[in-house]
Amino acid sequence: MAGQRQAMDLKTNTIAGWVLGAAGAALGLSIVGGMIYHGGRPEKMGYPIEGVEAEGSGGGAAEVPIASLLPGGDPAKGAEVFKKCAACHTINQGGANGIGPNLYATMGEAIAQGKGGFAFSDALKAVGGTWDWDKMNAWLTSPRKFAPGTKMTFAGLSNPQDRANVILYLNQQGSNLPLPAAPAAKAEPAAGEAPANAADAAVQKVEDDPRGETGAIANTGTPASGAPSVDPQAAIEGAKAPR
Numbered sequence: 001m002a003g004q005r006q007a008m009d010l011k012t013n014t015i016a017g018w019v020l021g022a023a024g025a026a027l028g029l030s031i032v033g034g035m036i037y038h039g040g041r042p043e044k045m046g047y048p049i050e051g052v053e054a055e056g057s058g059g060g061a062a063e064v065p066i067a068s069l070l071p072g073g074d075p076a077k078g079a080e081v082f083k084k085c086a087a088c089h090t091i092n093q094g095g096a097n098g099i100g101p102n103l104y105a106t107m108g109e110a111i112a113q114g115k116g117g118f119a120f121s122d123a124l125k126a127v128g129g130t131w132d133w134d135k136m137n138a139w140l141t142s143p144r145k146f147a148p149g150t151k152m153t154f155a156g157l158s159n160p161q162d163r164a165n166v167i168l169y170l171n172q173q174g175s176n177l178p179l180p181a182a183p184a185a186k187a188e189p190a191a192g193e194a195p196a197n198a199a200d201a202a203v204q205k206v207e208d209d210p211r212g213e214t215g216a217i218a219n220t221g222t223p224a225s226g227a228p229s230v231d232p233q234a235a236i237e238g239a240k241a242p243r
Contacts, residue, residue, distance in 0.1 A: 066137040067180040069164035078169030081162050085154070091173050100152070105174030107131050107167070123149035133180050136167050 082091070088100040095102040101115035111127050112120035124147045129135060135146075140163045143152040157163045171177055 064160050065183050066133055066160070066164060066167070067182050069161055070133065070168060070179050071182060073161065073164040073168045075165065075168040075172050077162075078165035078167070081157070081166050082169055085166075088154075091170070093174060103170060103173065107136065107171045107175035108177050109175075111135070121147070121149065121151045123147040124152075133167065133177075136170070137163055140166060 085100075085103075088098055089103050090096060090098060091103045093104045095104060097116055097118045101118040101120075108130055110130055112124040127135075127147050131139075139146045140157050142156040143150050143154060144156075157166065
């Protein structure tokens with residue numbers, strides 16, 4: 001009996017040892033895992049993809065008109081950027097269509113027409129018009145925004161000067177359209193020029209008269225002692241207030 005009891009005790013101890021060992025191993029793995037993934041959830045999920053802009057990026061910055069960038073553009077640099085397109089497009093005269101259409105003489109052509117019967121998407125066909133400077137710029141900025149539902153998978157070129165260079169290169173390949181006129185610079189009012197409206201005129205009068213006693217906003221009940229009879233800044237703000 002004593003021998004049987006000792007055997008059972010040994011078996012029980014062995015089982016207990018295995019259980020404790022397994023628990024220790026699980027605890028160790030939990031600690032190591034916690035150390036490895038201590039950073040928790042990353043602040044920004046996903047992985048960056050080169051050439052793709054994050055949605056909403058740009059902070060609302062005003063877009064530079066493409067006509068302003070074309071005069072200083074470089075078609076040779078555009079040819080380098082076009083290498084990103086060469087996997088899907090040929091651009092030589094008489095070149096075959098590939099995943100995308102041949103792009104020879106594209107500038108000035110009707111959008112989504114011709115090109116040896118290439119099967120354009122209905123989304124691009126619906127845009128209509130011709131490939132002018134602005135439309136090509138919009139297309140190269142984001143094909144999916146220009147023609148929602150397009151088969152074009154390229155994300156677009158985020159750099160405006162890169163787009164200008166590529167468009168100049170495309171234009172050299174069988175199109176040769178004249179460059180568009182650069183936007184006129186915003187004219188500044190000349191010195192002494194009359195303001196455009198009554199509110200501006202009132203503001204100008206106050207700014208010209210540091211005593212604030214010019215025109216209808218003057219406080220004529222105060223002697224002209226050299227001290228302002230009204231607060232010039234208050235008069236300016238009052239004149240600028242919407243009516």
